[in-house]
Amino acid sequence: MVTLKHLSVKDKGDENNVPLLPEASSSESPTTQHRRAESIEFIVSRRNNLILSIVLLVSCYCALLVPAYLSNQEQIWINGSSMETLALLNHSAALLSQSCRSGWSVERVRKLSTPARLLKIPVFLKNGTGDWTLPPPLGLLGSEESVSLALRALPHTGLPSGTKTCRKCAVVGSGGILHGKNLGPHIDQYDIIIRMNNAPVLGFERDAGSRTTIRLMYPEGAPSISEEYKNTEVAALVVFKSLDLAWLTSVVTKVPLSWWSKLWFWRDVIDSIPLQPENFRIVNPEIMYRTGQVLQTYSGQQKKMVPTLGIIAVVLALQVCDEVSLAGFAYDLQHPGALLHYYESLRMDAMMTQVVHDVSAETILLRELVKAGAVQDLTGAL
Template sequence: MTQPFLWKDVPSSDELFLYAPPFGFRGLEHKVEELLNQLPDSGSVPPLGLGPDACQRCVVVGNGGVLRGLELGPLIDQYDVIIRLNSGPLGEFSGDVGNRTSIRMSYPEGSPLYWVDTDPHALFVAVVYKGVDISWTSAMVNKRSVSLWDWMFFWQKVPDRIPLEPHQFRLLNPHVIRETALDLLKYPPPTGGLWGRSQKVPTIGVSALDLASLLCDEVSLAGFGYNLSQEGAPLHYYDQLPMSAMLQQRSHSVDKETGLLRALIAGGAVADLTGGVHCSFCS
């Protein structure tokens, strides 16, 4: 079984450094060791949700516009582990998306510029897509500024502070990304240990699904599904960005991911609470 997070007291396998991010940490051995030394030991943190001996239910809350107006917030809050993605806000949207957060899974450019989770038990799970993401995560854990050199490698503004304590940070095992890409989506492996520009990468949503399968016995999705035939429909529940914006994405394969999700939902392995991918409760 894949360990979903990396810990300083659990030895790292050589496989961890075979590939560059996001498949591994090749060339980043020192930075990874430095970051892990700032994080807690695996045995010093409380169990996530109900703990490993209970039947645990996960919901991965996407940011899809399909969530708007469904008032699923109270249902979402009943799950044992609630995984949220990137900067998806709560607050005024809590009626549709809930108030509780177990995990906010993100990378620097996707993280909320202003922290939105009031749940005292919330964890930030850092996903590393490039080397500078490790440096940024270290800066957030240590509550220090990101270096001017590192700022040059971000493609949009990133937070300069995540108001959590060190024991609330986790580093995602890149094997979760690798497993999602190679085993679930059947993407070809990268060549030469490098992640090429033409290589497809999984969205953080599908990667979160794989993470949820490692943490829970039952997995549900909410706010997933891209209907590219409705180009004017809202892409997110919290803004007016149209669905057509996904057509500009070159690093993700929407068709491949939709096919995977439909197969999992139709087969009963995963439940779709909003019916945005495969609606079993629609007429």
């Protein structure tokens, strides 16, 4: 074999010798193979890094988003301890054990200069009553024909029947403060039980009770589940617009409203209620008007105020009851995470965004009534 610099040439006679060049079966040099191995390792490393990056990214999203979805559960404000609940139950039991005191609430309201203006108001609308100088909800101006048709469909316009001459009444508010208080069995023992709108009893009997004597409501707030009207004596319409009277007439007479009329409600309304015509009433708008006037003295606002159905129910109770007790009243605006209603997960901060009602003025009025002993606060938030 002749050897040159950097080269070797095999002689014909050297067939059995091992060549100095790499074998033909291996087309890559060791350097190339090493680089290829490094490239494969690099690609594998990049794939691992990509997987790791995706895992980290998903973890970050979970850390940010999962608490947001669970925040409603984590930020619930606890209304009170078991000892406080027991004290409330004992107070409620003591009130129920006492004999009914005739005229108790009215006598104490009379001694209060401003709230005294809320007495001696006819409760339900009937022919010959009603203020025609203001439009709904503070009056009936422009609703003459609708009122006439609605009253014509109602066989009764008086108070619910009852043999007792002295009545203990419970006004059950929708406040989250009622949740967990176990007052349901106590509430059911009252002679008259007043509720508002679609606040349910079905599934909430332990806290809210199961009986309803009077349910105040407007079309958009009427319960949509027929079972909610079970054990209900009276469904009383609170008129916010003339169309509400047409809706009541439709429900009582079983004659559906036109599709055009339904377009003017701000949400879908039910077409039927499983009650007889004698179970329906219309709340006298004078209650709304006079309550709004009283609330103006507490708020200082010059505009005509629209009270909530809760305060309307309290004023109505003062007209028909000897003793008035409240359950589920007061908005805990100091704790945005507190339950707004006892039957849903909506929080108190939702109430802060509404501008229709002045709940602060209503709270002042209710606290004055409680302080004077005119009404009893079963849930202890006033």
